[in-house]
Amino acid sequence: MKKLVFVGCGGIAEYHLGNMLGYKADFLDKHGIELAGFCDIIPERAQAFVDKVGSGKAYTDYRTMYDEIQPNIAFICIPPYCHGELDLETFRRGIHAYVEKPVALDLDLAGEILDVIRRNNVITAVGFQCRYGRVSDLARQFCAEHRVAFVDMTRMGGIPGTFWWQKKELSGGQIVEQTIHNFDIVRYALGDPIEVCTFGTRGFVGNVPDYDTEDLTTTIVRFENGALGTFSTGCYAEGPGCCENKIVFSAKDCRLDYHLLDKVVLYDSSAKEEEGASVVKGDGRMRGSNEGVVTKGEGDTGSIAEQTFLKAVLTGDPSQIRSPYSDGIKSLAFTLACNESMAKGGVVRVRTF
Structure with a gap:
């Protein structure tokens, strides 16, 4: 069983969750991917995701969520100015992540995150659906x-x-x-x-x-x-x-x-x-x-992008991902x-x- 968590439960996260609920039975359940945790600094937002899914747990601190759930996959859906330590901690833990664009507001920071990604050999995708x-x-x-x-x-x-x-x-x-x-x-x-x-x-x-x-x-x-x-x-x-x-x-x-x-x-x-x-x-x-x-x-390019990333995590083959972090950073530049x-x-x- 692979455990998937959301970090950030705002508008773009609602979009991704809505897509996932549409293919939950045919894809997530079939491949053993559990929607396990939802984190947002506004507790009501995280709880709303739990209510929509009918399972999982709400958090206001991503480190606590990571410690308790030990996820394999994260969807990082946070505002641009929030990127930084959260991304670094995610990849230090070896968690594969779909990161919403822009991946940072500072190229030096994005470069540091990319170095951690490469050292930990994690699979990434950036939200250029x-x-x-x-x-x-x-x-x-x-x-x-x-x-x-x-x-x-x-x-x-x-x-x-x-x-x-x-x-x-x-x-x-x-x-x-x-x-x-x-x-x-x-x-x-x-x-x-x-x-x-x-x-x-x-x-x-x-x-x-x-x-x-x-x-x-x-x-x-x-x-x-x-x-x-x-x-x-x-x-x-x-x-x-x-x-x-x-x-x-x-x-x-x-x-x-x-x-x-x-x-x-x-x-x-x-x-x-x-x-x-x-x-x-x-x-x-x-x-x-x-x-x-x-x-x-x-077709819905968002769903295609999500499932392409998830398939890459399941198989260990990221070759079909069209915008990994190493490429997404170039659009940021x-x-x-x-x-x-x-x-x-x-x-x-x-x-x-």
């Missing part, structure tokens, strides 16, 4: 088959209601806490960045107490393969008409529009002009096509470089691991 979607596979395939020259990422939305999200010192800001999913998908599909230059602005969000992060940022990115990119993300939107969540991968004869977890649209300009495809005229003018081949996303660029001004090289 978007990697497990069909549309993400197609984006990765597109980048492998075409020489992408330019990437344009846009994510515009509103402000989450969680108090810590609005404080940059606690969340890392929108790039690090939220749009890191988009940064990660570009890394997964295209490859790693070399350097970034980020500009931020404020003044578009009002009447939000204790809010001190950027309303909008735009980043210029240079990638290892020579491609360039622009990444824009904002939290000023107040209506659905203002929102967007899209990544455009552009090659010389085609492009792919990736709508996060929803669909991809392929525009292939190899067709003849009369068929409505994009055509470059002799003087450089271009006429664009309004039609593309649409492929919709399928990408986003923290953007914050550093805003703070210092100018171009910042992305740290490598």
Whole structure:
């Protein structure tokens, strides 16, 4: 019997627990995985998880939970600013863990955690579940088959209601806490960045107490393969008409529009002009096509990511995990470089691991 515990019982933990209850009989029970413990500094939250599962024990101290239950597996679902000693203690004890993103707010700390993971030979996964979607596979395939020259990422939305999200010192800001999913998908599909230059602005969000992060940022990115990119993300939107969540991968004869977890649209300009495809005229003018081949996303990527991690723990084979901690730290480095660029001004090289 493998014992699984939750550290943190907030919103993202509720999402994971809801998934698990959906496949409890067919997967957890079948493979001997027990939902054994739930820890949160708010006792009512932990107890609510016990009530939902109908078993297990609630805790307010993770060390006490670890001592009593001796778990094999932990789902670490805590706010960004809480990562640190908790993660280190988890991995020192040899507990395999699924860690929600971002894995830390400091790269030196994340590097220290990675060293402990490697020394103790534990299996990890980071909560970049978007990697497990069909549309993400197609984006990765597109980048492998075409020489992408330019990437344009846009994510515009509103402000989450969680108090810590609005404080940059606690969340890392929108790039690090939220749009890191988009940064990660570009890394997964295209490859790693070399350097970034980020500009931020404020003044578009009002009447939000204790809010001190950027309303909008735009980043210029240079990638290892020579491609360039622009990444824009904002939290000023107040209506659905203002929102967007899209990544455009552009090659010389085609492009792919990736709508996060929803669909991809392929525009292939190899067709003849009369068929409505994009055509470059002799003087450089271009006429664009309004039609593309649409492929919709399928399945719950969160459940797929969770079960992939759990199967890895059961078999001892982590090869199918698409974002272990050793890779997740690279997406953190990408986003923290953007914050550093805003703070210092100018171009910042992305740290490598």
